[in-house]
Amino acid sequence: MTKNEFYCDCTIIHSDVLECVKTKMLDKSEFDGITKFFKTIGDSTRVQILWALYNHEMCVCDLANLLSMTKSAISHQLRELRLANLVKFRKSGKTVYYSLADDHVTNLIINALNHIKE
Amino acid sequence: MTKNEFYCDCTIIHSDVLECVKTKMLDKSEFDGITKFFKTIGDSTRVQILWALYNHEMCVCDLANLLSMTKSAISHQLRELRLANLVKFRKSGKTVYYSLADDHVTNLIINALNHIKE
DNA sequence: TTGACAGTTGAATATTTACTCAACTATAAT
DNA sequence: ATTATAGTTGAGTAAATATTCAACTGTCAA
Numbered sequence: 001m002t003k004n005e006f007y008c009d010c011t012i013i014h015s016d017v018l019e020c021v022k023t024k025m026l027d028k029s030e031f032d033g034i035t036k037f038f039k040t041i042g043d044s045t046r047v048q049i050l051w052a053l054y055n056h057e058m059c060v061c062d063l064a065n066l067l068s069m070t071k072s073a074i075s076h077q078l079r080e081l082r083l084a085n086l087v088k089f090r091k092s093g094k095t096v097y098y099s100l101a102d103d104h105v106t107n108l109i110i111n112a113l114n115h116i117k118e
Numbered sequence: 119m120t121k122n123e124f125y126c127d128c129t130i131i132h133s134d135v136l137e138c139v140k141t142k143m144l145d146k147s148e149f150d151g152i153t154k155f156f157k158t159i160g161d162s163t164r165v166q167i168l169w170a171l172y173n174h175e176m177c178v179c180d181l182a183n184l185l186s187m188t189k190s191a192i193s194h195q196l197r198e199l200r201l202a203n204l205v206k207f208r209k210s211g212k213t214v215y216y217s218l219a220d221d222h223v224t225n226l227i228i229n230a231l232n233h234i235k236e
Numbered sequence: 237t238t239g240a241c242a243g244t245t246g247a248a249t250a251t252t253t254a255c256t257c258a259a260c261t262a263t264a265a266t
Numbered sequence: 267a268t269t270a271t272a273g274t275t276g277a278g279t280a281a282a283t284a285t286t287c288a289a290c291t292g293t294c295a296a
Contacts, residue, residue: 010179010189010272013213017174018183024173025166025184035162042157044149045284051149055142056135060243061128065136066143071128073285075244094242094293095131111229128242163254178273191255193274212263212272 040084041109045069045077050100050109053087057099158202159227163187163195168218168227171205175217 012018041047048067052058058066064074078098081087086105089098100106130136159165166185170176176184182192196216199205204223207216218224 010182012183013177013179013272017176018180021170021173021176021180021184025169031162031165031169035160035165037160038156038165039160042153042155042160043284044153047149047153047156048143051143052139055139058135058139059131061131061241062136062139064128065130066139070286071243072245072287075242076285079244091243091293096243131242161254179271188256189273190257190275193272194255197274209263209273214273 037084040080040086043077045073046081049074049077049081049098050086053098053100054106054109057097059095059097061095063098155202158198158204161195163191164199167192167195167199167216168204171216171218172224172227175215177213177215179213181216 041050045067049063052063052066060071060074060078063069063078064071067074078087078089082089086101087098088101089096091097100109159168163185167181170181170184178189178192178196181187181196182189185192196205196207200207204219205216206219207214209215218227
């Protein structure tokens with residue numbers, strides 16, 4: 001047992017393991033990048049939107065109807081998905097059609113969802 | 119354009135698309151199961167714990183030291199990971215050693231993290 | 237050119253979630 | 267037995283996030 005050098009409310013029990021694992025840790029920014037993606041698809045509304053768009057491109061009103069939510073709420077979530085580069089859109093008159101950003105995103109999502117079913 | 123039957127603040131624009139996508143939607147419980155997993159790994163602290171455990175089994179104190187957090191905070195997050203069946207533990211005297219639940223979980227995580235790097 | 241509607245936005249509110257704090261259990265050592 | 271430490275737990279707090287609300291832009295149709 002060694003005294004700990006950093007803030008923590010207890011002693012270090014296995015300093016060898018600790019030192020070893022420390023060298024394997026990534027930097028903060030890498031962990032942030034990883035969690036950002038999972039955080040985005042870790043929300044029921046957003047997953048339902050992605051699932052819907054996987055089946056067909058849709059406009060905001062259709063999505064609002066599908067999920068029984070307001071246009072505003074859907075629009076806010078679509079913004080999150082846009083910022084995470086998971087969806088793209090095209091405008092046609094007053095209507096904005098959303099779809100999955102690209103095949104890579106589609107595969108990511110399908111892959112992720114398939115894992116769950118096991 | 120058709121009148122909408124459910125709550126929503128706008129009209130249905132493409133009823134054909136809507137009907138089609140509706141049939142493809144999963145039930146609430148399935149979406150909940152999917153998002154539960156991603157929500158769990160969508161947190162920086164938990165991903166760091168999982169990453170550490172991927173390298174070596176560790177006790178609560180070691181994890182607290184590694185992440186410069188209190189035992190309590192780590193313990194609370196380990197509880198989340200236990201509930202999501204992502205980690206398992208063994209007790210030895212006063213010490214509790216945590217490790218990844220099984221190979222399937224390990225693969226899930228490694229897979230997920232690799233996707234990000236692309 | 238006026239009205240209606242699709243969609244967006246920012247601020248306010250509501251809800252969820254991470255962490256702190258203090259009390260507790262269990263095990264080990266003296 | 268008593269003391270010290272590893273770990274857990276529940277309640278409370280703080281921070282993050284989802285949704286609501288109201289105001290706004292842009293486009294279409296009369």
